Amino acid sequence: MDLDSVECVSSYDGLEEETSHLHLPFSKSHGGAAIDAAAQAQGISPATSIHELLECPVCTNSMYPPIHQCPNGHTLCLTCKTRVQNRCPTCRQELGDIRCLALEKVAESLELPCKFSSLGCPGIFLYYSKLKHESLCNFRPYNCPYAGSDCSVMGDIPFLVDHLRDDHKVDMHTGCTFNHRYVKSNPREVENATWMLTVFHCFGQYFCLHFEAFQLGMAPVYMAFLRFMGDESEARNYSYSLEVGGNGRKLIWEGTPRSIRDSHRKVRDSHDGLIIQRNMALFFSGGDRKELKLRVTGRIWKEQQNSESGMCIPNLNT
Numbered sequence: 001m002d003l004d005s006v007e008c009v010s011s012y013d014g015l016e017e018e019t020s021h022l023h024l025p026f027s028k029s030h031g032g033a034a035i036d037a038a039a040q041a042q043g044i045s046p047a048t049s050i051h052e053l054l055e056c057p058v059c060t061n062s063m064y065p066p067i068h069q070c071p072n073g074h075t076l077c078l079t080c081k082t083r084v085q086n087r088c089p090t091c092r093q094e095l096g097d098i099r100c101l102a103l104e105k106v107a108e109s110l111e112l113p114c115k116f117s118s119l120g121c122p123g124i125f126l127y128y129s130k131l132k133h134e135s136l137c138n139f140r141p142y143n144c145p146y147a148g149s150d151c152s153v154m155g156d157i158p159f160l161v162d163h164l165r166d167d168h169k170v171d172m173h174t175g176c177t178f179n180h181r182y183v184k185s186n187p188r189e190v191e192n193a194t195w196m197l198t199v200f201h202c203f204g205q206y207f208c209l210h211f212e213a214f215q216l217g218m219a220p221v222y223m224a225f226l227r228f229m230g231d232e233s234e235a236r237n238y239s240y241s242l243e244v245g246g247n248g249r250k251l252i253w254e255g256t257p258r259s260i261r262d263s264h265r266k267v268r269d270s271h272d273g274l275i276i277q278r279n280m281a282l283f284f285s286g287g288d289r290k291e292l293k294l295r296v297t298g299r300i301w302k303e304q305q306n307s308e309s310g311m312c313i314p315n316l317n318t
């Protein structure tokens with residue numbers, strides 16, 4: 001691999017944001033209920049009144065920029081604005097497109113808990129930092145790692161493991177070695193949709209072993225790679241190897257599992273795994289080249305803890 005093809009990505013820690021602003025309970029949807037109740041128990045406080053000021057009078061959710069108002073000054077949130085067909089729900093006046101900049105400034109100046117606070121995130125942020133943080137928050141749920149469909153299920157790792165087993169009927173294995181046979185009776189039909197997933201449970205963690213056929217340029221290839229069910233910072237603590245061969249030849253891949261935060265397609269398209277050319281795959285299969293019979297073996301191991309803050313992800317495609 002040459003140096004031009006290596007993309008270095010530093011990890012971003014969004015938790016170190018501004019800390020010197022108003023600190024008010026604000027979120028209604030996640031984790032705010034208990035704080036709200038506490039504030040109410042103490043009677044009306046300035047916090048409560050600002051909170052009420054920023055409550056959309058139509059849907060009662062908290063309003064964030066852009067906040068709209070009618071010519072008479074009735075405010076409403078963006079979601080409601082798109083629903084009310086240009087009539088103010090309060091006074092029936094035509095709405096137009098008037099922003100309430102003063103209220104937006106108030107909303108922006110508040111410190112708000114991360115919307116994943118109920119999942120354990122302790123972060124408190126100004127509005128725009130909060131949006132930025134939430135897109136990277138370590139407590140945000142993971143997408144389902146199953147590659148074969150556009151599954152929209154999200155959740156934490158234990159939830160997704162159950163989901164893979166129960167809903168996608170994925171094979172579950174305990175242990176850190178694999179010895180898998182992939183057989184396909186008609187290897188001429190290589191579509192992008194040919195894939196397999198097996199989940200491995202070892203070191204108290206879960207790993208997804210993907211095997212699939214796809215078109216690389218004009219040539220169909222087979223690819224196997226491992227993804228870690230957890231965040232990238234933890235994935236770095238593990239390594240894995242894959243071997244495939246036959247007829248006295250062998251291909252070996254050694255790598256670091258990618259986090260399932262990186263989509264299956266992203267990992268595949270960066271070629272971060274064992275890639276077997278069609279001709280070689282048929283050669284490994286032996287016989288009359290009519291059937292694909294690949295035996296992929298490998299193992300996962302834990303690396304010594306390292307303290308590097310950055311990391312490198314090969315991206316051979318660009």
Ligand SMILES: [Zn+2]
Pocket residue numbers: 056057058059060061076077078079080081
């Ligand atoms: Zn609303």
Ligand SMILES: [Zn+2]
Pocket residue numbers: 070071072073074088089090091092093
């Ligand atoms: Zn109005």
Ligand SMILES: [Zn+2]
Pocket residue numbers: 114115116117121122123133134137138139140
């Ligand atoms: Zn968070």
Ligand SMILES: [Zn+2]
Pocket residue numbers: 144145146151152153163167168
């Ligand atoms: Zn799913």
